[in-house]
Amino acid sequence: MSTYTIPVGPLHVALEEPMYFRVQVEGETVVGLDITAGYVHRGMESLVMQRNIYQNITLTERLCSLCSNNHPCTYCMALEKIAGIEVPERAQYLRVIADEIKRIASNLFNAGILAHIIGFDSLFMHVMEIREIVQDTKETIYGNRMDLAVNCIGGVRYDLSDEKIKYIRKQIDRLKKPLEEIIDIYMNNKFVRARTEGVGVLPKEEAVRYGVVGPVARGSGIDYDVRVKSPYAAYDKIKVNVHVENGSDVRARAIVRLREIQEAVNIIELCLKELPDGPTCIDHLPEIPAGEAIAKSEAPRGELIYYLRTNGSDKPERLKWRVPTYMNWEALNVMMPGNKVADIPLIITSIDPCISCTER
Amino acid sequence: MDRNIQKEFEEKLIRTIGQGFSLRWETDSKGVVTGWCRLDDHSRITNVAMIVSGLGGRVITITAYKTKDVHQRDIHEIAYHFDLDGCTCTVTIEIPRNSGKVNSITPILKSADWTERELQELYGIKVVGHPNPKRLFLDETIDEGIMNKLIPLSVAMNGATSKTLWEKVFAATSKEVDTK
Numbered sequence: 001m002s003t004y005t006i007p008v009g010p011l012h013v014a015l016e017e018p019m020y021f022r023v024q025v026e027g028e029t030v031v032g033l034d035i036t037a038g039y040v041h042r043g044m045e046s047l048v049m050q051r052n053i054y055q056n057i058t059l060t061e062r063l064c065s066l067c068s069n070n071h072p073c074t075y076c077m078a079l080e081k082i083a084g085i086e087v088p089e090r091a092q093y094l095r096v097i098a099d100e101i102k103r104i105a106s107n108l109f110n111a112g113i114l115a116h117i118i119g120f121d122s123l124f125m126h127v128m129e130i131r132e133i134v135q136d137t138k139e140t141i142y143g144n145r146m147d148l149a150v151n152c153i154g155g156v157r158y159d160l161s162d163e164k165i166k167y168i169r170k171q172i173d174r175l176k177k178p179l180e181e182i183i184d185i186y187m188n189n190k191f192v193r194a195r196t197e198g199v200g201v202l203p204k205e206e207a208v209r210y211g212v213v214g215p216v217a218r219g220s221g222i223d224y225d226v227r228v229k230s231p232y233a234a235y236d237k238i239k240v241n242v243h244v245e246n247g248s249d250v251r252a253r254a255i256v257r258l259r260e261i262q263e264a265v266n267i268i269e270l271c272l273k274e275l276p277d278g279p280t281c282i283d284h285l286p287e288i289p290a291g292e293a294i295a296k297s298e299a300p301r302g303e304l305i306y307y308l309r310t311n312g313s314d315k316p317e318r319l320k321w322r323v324p325t326y327m328n329w330e331a332l333n334v335m336m337p338g339n340k341v342a343d344i345p346l347i348i349t350s351i352d353p354c355i356s357c358t359e360r
Numbered sequence: 361m362d363r364n365i366q367k368e369f370e371e372k373l374i375r376t377i378g379q380g381f382s383l384r385w386e387t388d389s390k391g392v393v394t395g396w397c398r399l400d401d402h403s404r405i406t407n408v409a410m411i412v413s414g415l416g417g418r419v420i421t422i423t424a425y426k427t428k429d430v431h432q433r434d435i436h437e438i439a440y441h442f443d444l445d446g447c448t449c450t451v452t453i454e455i456p457r458n459s460g461k462v463n464s465i466t467p468i469l470k471s472a473d474w475t476e477r478e479l480q481e482l483y484g485i486k487v488v489g490h491p492n493p494k495r496l497f498l499d500e501t502i503d504e505g506i507m508n509k510l511i512p513l514s515v516a517m518n519g520a521t522s523k524t525l526w527e528k529v530f531a532a533t534s535k536e537v538d539t540k
Binding site: 037038041045081086208209210211224226229230231232235236292294296303305307309317318320321322326327329330359 | 388389390391392394396416418419420421423425427439441443445446447448450469470471473474475482495496497498499
């Protein structure tokens, strides 16, 4: 059988951002893969060292759109560790609420794209319509549909009145039934199963070896979630049920993301119920001394880490962050071989890739 | 009985490299433990990688940065951030000024692959023994060690988007000259 190399990308109808894959095929079966990145590299790690500590809260929020809240939040956590700032309890709950709302919107987006790629466009439109409930909620509470701008050093920049709490509860209730319906379709519809089951398999031992994170890891049977392993914000007070699937395929990764939406709904409800009174932020503009710190969070795509070094000036000496998608790319070398050419975009989408995050 | 992975790590470290390191553990208000370790000999990083691998850990990321040594001279340091079952342990080494090289840990921990390639192209630190050392993000035409320099935006963009602007500026300048 003839062997060919086919290019996929850097611009491809099924990918939202540019990435170039050289795929080796035998007939229509994939046998090898080479990934070329760098099409949207912006040198942001260099840029953050030219700006002051406060400006970087705004800059880090613009790294990515779908997980935009996790970046400034984790960056602020690193600053707070260096300065020894204790974040008010109410602010910790408000950070969790913002994060979980973003998680729902992000995971629904990926679920929708998956449906689109397998040609189930009515499901794609239905999922995106459900996602609008979350987008509307963000717009109403935070004034924006993507970048929420809620984080500051020592707390948050928003508060929830009784009226707003009632509104979020109502919106969350509106999500529950449609969520159950779409999860049933993703799990049981025979056409969806035919395209996703046994496709793009990443065995558990390979997932461990490649150090993959987030729903990609949990879809391969790895029970790891930063919210439970290294709790931050109010996650030490709230029980998070970690959803693990053992299928290791595209279907397993999709189910993990959908189950995590349901879990996010539960977490938001719990936070609203137990939201403590008190301030939402510290009452002064803190000075950041010299030091170094690590801060981690569980973004929609998995573990996000920030490493910050300060030298007492108003600019970071070094700020490094590693986004979840960064760890998941190489695992495509395991997921792809043995699958058909038609499944390439589907397998890539199953890692929920964020290229603007990866390349910074 | 709960596993004490920090203790296991520390014991293995003493057994492997003796006294040639410093290590401290911090616990935050949520009970999350973070480790900070510094090696005297940078070549021992491969031993640390083997210990982490043996404990079932992984590389979260690796940070290279420029700092000053005791004589206030520019040097490179590399901070390896390892995950030990939820505990992040940062192991820092100093790259000797005259070598600019470090041994790759990717053959031991596959999770170091991309991040080693990235620090090589951004800081110009040679990663010796990497199984796939080609460029990750930057084009081959861009100099290595680009993070060590400040590149003005106009140079970075190669005048591509400012052409229209400069044409206007030149046009305006030549008119002024004509008038005079």
